[in-house]
Amino acid sequence: MALIISDECINCDVCEPECPNGAISQGAETYEIDPDKCTECVGHYEEPQCQQVCPVDCIATNPDRVENKDQLMAKFLKLTAQKG
Structure with missing residues (x-):
């Protein structure tokens, strides 16, 4: 499954740089995870x-x-x- 960030997110900025796929970005209210890029870190x-x-x-x-x-x-x- 891809992951999802709930509205309990406090926008602390620690998750975004940890994502090896670049799936996490700042949304309108909180950070969001692009399910097409999230592999739950499988492969990494x-x-x-x-x-x-x-x-x-x-x-x-x-x-x-x-x-x-x-x-x-x-x-x-x-x-x-795609990156290569």
Whole structure:
């Protein structure tokens, strides 16, 4: 699954630089995660880095974007191919 940031976000700015895919950006009210770029850090790390650094625990799995590890890895491979 891609991740999603809830409205409990305090805009602390710590998650955005931790995302290896550049999926996190400032939205109108809070930070947002682009589900097309979020791989839950599959391909980069064992755990989603944004969740690890979030001080208010407001980043959860997005129930509207159910993806398994294989699908997340395929997305990672596609994203890294586009960068190269």
